[in-house]
Amino acid sequence: MRNLSVSLLMFAVTATVPAYGEGREVLGYGRLFNNDHFGDNEDRWRTGGYVISQVRGAGWDGSRPASAGALMEYRLRTEIIAPSPGMADRPYSGVLSFGAHSHYTASSVDVSVGADIVAIGPGTGVSDFQEWFHGAASLPSPTGIDTQLGDSVHFGATVEMSRSYQMSEAVIFRPFIEAQAGVEGIIRVGADVMIGRAGQRDMLLRDVVTGQLYRGIEGDDSGLNFLIGADYALVGDSAYLPADMGYAATDDRTRLRAGVHWQMFEGTSFFYGMTYLSEEFVGQTEGQLLGSLKLNFNF
Numbered sequence: 001m002r003n004l005s006v007s008l009l010m011f012a013v014t015a016t017v018p019a020y021g022e023g024r025e026v027l028g029y030g031r032l033f034n035n036d037h038f039g040d041n042e043d044r045w046r047t048g049g050y051v052i053s054q055v056r057g058a059g060w061d062g063s064r065p066a067s068a069g070a071l072m073e074y075r076l077r078t079e080i081i082a083p084s085p086g087m088a089d090r091p092y093s094g095v096l097s098f099g100a101h102s103h104y105t106a107s108s109v110d111v112s113v114g115a116d117i118v119a120i121g122p123g124t125g126v127s128d129f130q131e132w133f134h135g136a137a138s139l140p141s142p143t144g145i146d147t148q149l150g151d152s153v154h155f156g157a158t159v160e161m162s163r164s165y166q167m168s169e170a171v172i173f174r175p176f177i178e179a180q181a182g183v184e185g186i187i188r189v190g191a192d193v194m195i196g197r198a199g200q201r202d203m204l205l206r207d208v209v210t211g212q213l214y215r216g217i218e219g220d221d222s223g224l225n226f227l228i229g230a231d232y233a234l235v236g237d238s239a240y241l242p243a244d245m246g247y248a249a250t251d252d253r254t255r256l257r258a259g260v261h262w263q264m265f266e267g268t269s270f271f272y273g274m275t276y277l278s279e280e281f282v283g284q285t286e287g288q289l290l291g292s293l294k295l296n297f298n299f
Helices: 004-021 126-136
Strands: 025-035 045-057 071-082 093-106 109-120 152-162 171-181 184-195 203-206 213-217 223-238 252-265 268-277 288-297
Touching: 025 203, 045 203, 045 213, 045 288, 071 109, 071 126, 071 203, 093 126, 093 152, 213 268
Parallel strands: none
Antiparallel strands: 025 045, 025 213, 025 288, 045 071, 071 093, 093 109, 109 152, 152 171, 171 184, 184 223, 203 213, 223 252, 252 268, 268 288
């Protein structure tokens, strides 16, 4: 199980190679950084993560294509899940994943379907990086690394269906339903409201942890776009909370979020969001707040 991070990166490279021979081009990159330092600053639980998505296709006219596979997202994601400082309320998990997701429209319904390979454990190098960063920044040593979950690889699938309703020139209401299988079993229903004329023709992607909508393809309309969202999920088994170690996931979860996209001008944008995550495991005493951040400068 050594060198899981190298294996995943090689898989990412080989997965994108066929796109060059299919008349596709890079249409955009989506990025989002999550950290509770920008939220409740407790350095625990879903404490931090980063996702970068490359979107490829023949072109973008402001709406998804009608055929599956015509617009592809290749997603590389890393995450740190940690116990509370000085405690063992949940196991430490260093997570690294790569996935390929197709985004298209069927009968006015936006569909996203894809698969991910998810690696957990010290072999990902995530815990080594966190230890190095804490040392370089003179921060306290991370909790739980010595007893973190061992190396494992999980294959998962995600399906989301949503529909956008134009309530006014500046307001879009977007309900959705989502199912995940693999590293966690989840069925989720929720909605997002987008307020603002800027960004209405963007390609939006959903963050796995917070549910925040981040921009995979950015339009050139300057201005502000405010987002408000919420969802409720039923939860099955979770590889992050193994039952044979005495942990148990809660039966349900709730997320509440808000954020703002600011497109200053073409190629330069900013996003900040805040998300409340309800309790995820039996014994968790309260929910948590995560902040999300993205800065984009193209020169």
